[in-house]
Amino acid sequence: MVLDFGDDSSKSISIEVNKAFSTIANLGLPLLNIIPSFNKIVIIFENSQIRDQNKEKITLEMSEIKSQSHKSAHKKWKIPACYDESFALDLKLIQKLHHITKEEIINLHTSESYYTYYIGFMPGFPYLGDIPSQLITPRLATPRINIPARSIGIAKNHTCIYPKISPGGWNIIGQIPFDIFDLQNPNPSLFLPGDKVSFYSVNHKEFQQIQKKHFSINELIKEYSS
């Protein structure tokens, strides 16, 4: 079953998507997976019988969601980020492309509170946006084979964090000092669709100090979200 919210990827559509996602996910329906993305929600049932039994309920719920004002349960994150050259593999490329300094890139990237459109591509990978227009950069022409875990990337009008080492085509501009996906936790992902995420710049020494603390997901929630 597909719930379609239109053809665009705008923040207002995504807010609708995530509102519907959390409502339907909390209905306790017998579904296998419910997958939100920019403008759609795909709901997967074990078979078409179960789908047909629940279709009406979801459709009804959807019409009610539209009329309700939504109380946000989403978190606000302030995430430390180190933009040192040792982590920011593509900083030079972006400086050259946009004719801006390293400081301007950091100021721009830390100036906004980003919206978490959805989690996808790999476990715990948040699609965040939208980044300031001066930073909009195409994906790398040749994707990297190994992007270091915890790297911060930008591509088109989005920014992201790679939860673990992975191939990928985003431009890498920094790194965060902790893991954002933990398989030992029943709620394994630090970020959830709809969360707001902003970054603040830390130097290499501060980065290492945080890194050494080996925060768990629950400790990170306490420390860096509100």
Next chain:
Amino acid sequence: MNSLVITRTGTHLTVQDFGRFHYQHLGVSPSGAMDQRIIKELEKIIPLHHNQFIEFAYVGPSIKVKEGSVKVCVGGNCNMNIQKNNGTQIMCQPYKSINLFEGDELNIHNTIETVYGYIAVEHGLGLNPCLKSFSTDTKAGIGSINRPLKVDDTFEILEDVSSWDHLSIPNPTYKKETNFKVYPGPQLQFFTDQALQSFISTTFTISAQSDRMGIRLKGEAILSSESHDILSEGILPGSIQVPSDGQPIVLMRDIPCTGGYPKIAILKEKDISKISQLPPGSQITFDLQTIY
């Protein structure tokens, strides 16, 4: 205590079950056995499998009882034998329970004209679930064992074999199907009647680049009249996506959780298992159904 050790790995040896659900919105793929029909059959002989099956592709592993004794059963179309502790060698068959004692080694050779085979062990493999499932997604590094199995991996099975009785079921006869009924995909309208016509009239060849993530097909290019780059959206196993080179990919169990290629059609769940068993080089056709 009973224990089993891998003495030879075969290929693509992983632990799988019926799938890991409820986490795809966090980027976690469903995974699970490529051919779910077989582990369903094995359930009849080893009901106490604890959802921990070993999957192999093309070449099976050798497993040896290090300590105690275990009851196992192999599913799939494959050759195998047992090297007994006393040096004798005995033949054995899939879909028949096998009692293995200390020092016995089960050698599974190749799968015959198929790809995947499975081993069920009574009382499971002594593993803990990861996100409520035992399945392995090696690309994402998720699973009770988050990598392919390797030589010397040892499984400790605390409970003893419940009965030495021999159980068997007739070998399931899976007809080798090469024509698959498919249903309209969410971006069917991206393809002109002409493109759809060539989709159903083309004989596609399964490429050797196929894996647990997707079965790649080679044939006449099926080109979208709109775009081959859509906004990423949730996808599910069985979807047939068409990237810009026009060569369709049937998405399998280790799907990326969202995808940005248009999906022309989708296979039924039971056909995902069927198509997984076709080795590279097999030729297939699609029959597009209009009623969903």
